[in-house]
Amino acid sequence: MKHIFANWKMYLNLQEAIDLAKNLAKKEIQNNVNLSVFPSDLAFSDVVQILEDEEISFGVQNVSDVPKGAYTGAVSADIYSQAGAQYALVGHSERRHVFGESLEATKNKVLDCIESGITPVLCIGETQKDLESGNKEKALRKQLDIVFNSLDGKNTDIMIGYEPVWAIGEGSSECDPDTAEQTHQWIHDYLEIDSLDILYGGSVEAHNVNGYLSKNCIDGVLIGHAGADFNQFSELIKKLS
């Protein structure tokens, strides 16, 4: 079973998210696929209502790093869980690099998700600068250590999204599937957890999705721009073998 996770980011307004969900409801989804959509907070409940009878699950793009209290504008993992979220992205590159999310915050978010019964998808990735300076593994280790050193056991329900920062966004460079696979293998070896699902993300589109999914160590894909457009998303789903 491969995971196909579509992060709609802030690409769609409310009506566009509702329309995309209605269109997806009419689509045939392969049995061997765990399809999950990550709408905006505002569209989340409408999308759940439209798709709850389909073989589709739901995730959120971010959660608060504190569980409850006087935190204006924040939404906790627990609140999202009650609204039907099964997954939450934590530490997405845009949260880390645009919003300045700290390593400590990613750790707290992961712990709050687990406490609330949501599977966190811990997103990690190296920047172009890390890559060019030979610091790729160092950057990944830092993002993994803060979280995995605070987890009790190795059987915790958590997923990893490996997303090289330089490969994210329409028109960015693509990470070739062999390199992505080697990095996934490196993550497995580093964490010494065999059963961990690791998704690949960064410019995944219809033309390259099977290249990634054909690799044993790649358990699924995290899709950004190509998952927020019905035509591109349909094309990608059709390609899945």
Ligand code: PGA
């Ligand atoms: P992209 O985004 O597919 O638009 O590169 C991926 C992501 O940010 O998860």
